[in-house]
Amino acid sequence: MEMIREKDPYPDLRVNIGKLRLQNPVMTASGTFGYAREFANLMNLHRLGGVIVKGISLEPRKGNPPPRIVETACGMLNAIGLENVGVHRFISEKMKYLKGLGIPVIVNVLGDSIEEYELITDTLCGVEGVAAIEVNISCPNVKKGGVAFGTDPQMAEAVTKAVVRRSDVPVIVKLSPNVSNIAVIAEAVEAGGADAVSLINTLIGMAIDLPTRKPALANVIGGLSGPAIKPVALRMVYQVAQKVSIPVIGIGGIDTAEDALEFIVAGATAIQVGTANFINPRASEEIVDGIRDFVVEEKLRSIRDLIGTLRVD
Amino acid sequence: MEMIREKDPYPDLRVNIGKLRLQNPVMTASGTFGYAREFANLMNLHRLGGVIVKGISLEPRKGNPPPRIVETACGMLNAIGLENVGVHRFISEKMKYLKGLGIPVIVNVLGDSIEEYELITDTLCGVEGVAAIEVNISCPNVKKGGVAFGTDPQMAEAVTKAVVRRSDVPVIVKLSPNVSNIAVIAEAVEAGGADAVSLINTLIGMAIDLPTRKPALANVIGGLSGPAIKPVALRMVYQVAQKVSIPVIGIGGIDTAEDALEFIVAGATAIQVGTANFINPRASEEIVDGIRDFVVEEKLRSIRDLIGTLRVD
Amino acid sequence: MSQYQENATIIRFEQLTADNIRLTLESENIAACAKPGQFVMIRTATGKDPILRRPFSIHQASTNGRIQILFKITGRGTGLLAHSKVGERLSVFGPLGHGFEIREDRPACLVGGGMGIAPMLFLAKKISILKKDSANDHIIFGGRTRQEVEPLVNDFEQIGMRLVTATDDGSYGKKGFVTEVIQTLSLARETVVYACGPDAMMKQLHIYCQVKKMECQVSVESVMACGMGACLGCNIPAKDGHYVHVCYEGPVFNAEELAWK
């Protein structure tokens, strides 16, 4: 914890996501950082603004058969199928360690029905160490559930309402990019009472193995992530930030501090690092360093002064 | 023309797009091949299945101010703003040369209103050398027009009907990927009488120049193209091919014959080469060669035997 | 269990055959704690394409801070590594995964097929050190042709185990598959088989060991993104109908645990 005391008071990197206070805007994206412990001996976890854990469902899920991932140009497709230990084992097996980290732990949740979202929220209520809930209404990998919620404003608002009503911590709703107008979904979610929106989840994609003429993924389709999707993510963050007044959390192809800062300029209050964790396990910490250096060099009073400062003439 | 006689009779690479007959499935994508003449001294244009010219509007368009392009990870953003000479000058200045090529010339058209689409179609009627019309209802670069048609099934069907009713050549409708469900748009366009659909146009994206905190493109947003978008394009071609019975033309990040063949396996009857023309001006001809070699090695009776042969179990 | 990301300098480049290459890397931290059967993830491009690291078994790890990888050119990433030069640096991440469980008290039979031989040199050396006498231990090394096998024979002969080589075409050593060769060795009942190679080979060995009631440890492959348990992308079917993750539950498994189709 020394390091934090040393570095954080100056410069001021703090941001707020509703009632949730972060020491800096850098979080790790769900499904790309395990349950954090995997990274303990590779970086200083205490340096992070927050950790978002792998998506949790009410019951344990076995996930999709292999192959689950395939590399694409400057990106990758995944169809993990939301493999997870289920909310009960998550609480009993994973929370103790996470709680000990002393940084906000955000639990990413998903369900096949509003009822399931409600039940999982109830289960997380009062669990010590849970700083916020991120509602995944957008994961493209599971054929039922996920997708529908994220692509229909009414359903998106309904899920949000249901979770917000039951949750005793801030609720972040994670949006799907596979829609005609993401701002409309964001507005619906805001109307539903969300404390913040995070975007983007993966773009739905596909790859084919020509020699066998088979899909490269057992699930046929999967979620595209990595630098390839950054331009789409940046555009959506910008468009959503214009329309909603709740904080926007930017996600998509963030590899470096420059990438992160671009999202903040576009209107993001915080960001999440995903696929980059696979290529460089220290990516998230290095991004914190880079943002700190930028704030110092640019003589900003706070990183908050950079949010939404895109100069459009 | 020798080359054609030599190579084409065997193997059989011919495909049909409605009444339109192509000697092979390889065409060049609108806006990435100029008016073909630019490539005359770099490749053998007679080898192409067809050429799709830069999008043409009723009146000449000056296009967007610079910068119009910016490189992204494994792709690029463009906001050309549909600069073009207008349909009248196109016919008087460009058609003579194109006609002389002896390969199908497909005119990509766009408009701000159904009326404009109708007028431009009328103007192209009876023009010698025009083999088909590709209706761009999806170009994301012009703030009005484009986008709306491509994202709403009713409007997409309406434009299609209007153009089909007036056109004396096959009509291809080019779809936008920036939608929640592209299959629904494809079905609407099929219902409107389109002879084929082509997809995808560019994904809407954005880039920021951090030092100046300005958008990298004068138009702020632009269209993402290149290898980065291939997984999304392949997925959409696969989904659309499941739903419509008219031919599907695959576009998006096609660099090599392998890429092209994957789109055909996914259900495309033909393909278009776009951004790859900028990196390798001979890309389209090399893709024809690669497809020919593949058909020979795999001992296919015809390339048509490969269409939609994805093995999903 | 400590892991490191090191910018390892290439200090030796050996072109063993047209498409088999061995690299020696200065990688102090990884070399210091690596165990036989573990692997490393290596970045193959300076840009973002190809973006993912590539997994390679640790072929050797020396006490003087060096590791070796032995690889076959199979695509773009290994193609790029094949163009790397002595003096250049590679980003190496490891050591990763669970290696072989060495049974010092039992006879060992190491079986490597094709590139599956890669982890066996490190394992053989470790076993021969742990045991006073390895005279009753075997190494079976099979490949398609002479070219694939011959360049590595010297390294294995030095260890003092009984080396048996085989090639599919008989161009070197015995003719036939390692799975046939093992039958001819009349191994002691309590022998432990340590194997790495094509799935078909390992499946045959598994069946053989089941009949002979021998323990069989296999090192398997899968596609990987992170190599350290973060992405859950490296699953393979386990016996009980569930999945195991190759990168952190493996890559070495007891053959009994896995579902063999």
Place this chain on the structure above:
Amino acid sequence: MSQYQENATIIRFEQLTADNIRLTLESENIAACAKPGQFVMIRTATGKDPILRRPFSIHQASTNGRIQILFKITGRGTGLLAHSKVGERLSVFGPLGHGFEIREDRPACLVGGGMGIAPMLFLAKKISILKKDSANDHIIFGGRTRQEVEPLVNDFEQIGMRLVTATDDGSYGKKGFVTEVIQTLSLARETVVYACGPDAMMKQLHIYCQVKKMECQVSVESVMACGMGACLGCNIPAKDGHYVHVCYEGPVFNAEELAWK
């Protein structure tokens, strides 16, 4: 107007300063038809990142099938080129664009600022060959510091034009901007100014030439994807409120044609 895509072998690599490099390439077809002021597009990566070619003025083109480019490291693409080695091959596409219109019958004043000097060597040589006598022609070469200017002085001195050098800090040649230097030269009325450098410099030269009623040809830059008229991505504002395309209508324009802000 013929253009070629060649896999050009790097036959010489000159590190002129920490971030200025000159490459000599074996590129027969391009060298044979290149004209001063034209440029080439070069692939900088083997993979797909960075994906676009990078444009570079033709610094020299020799009758023995060689071309040179002179470039400054400004980002990833030029950074990759800076790591290329003699013997490696680069995909070079060109010659592209419209070069300078040489007026054999008129005095010439070539002005290069910073990297803008790149096309001037080729131009100077061509002019000196076309004319019997270049003694009244000038070359003004300005840079930020001595390091930027000195390494190229030799090449220019050999041509036989009057070479005037200048640096912003006075560390070499005259102190000041080339736009100040040109005022001191009392050039003949009918002199043609051929310029390449920062926009600010070329704008000043344009104003100077308007006053002096001299013709001013400038080589300008823009971002580019194709370099040959296919993408329409390289537009810049022209005087008449329309746009011109740098890659095929330029990169050399009569300064009068352009809109100077």
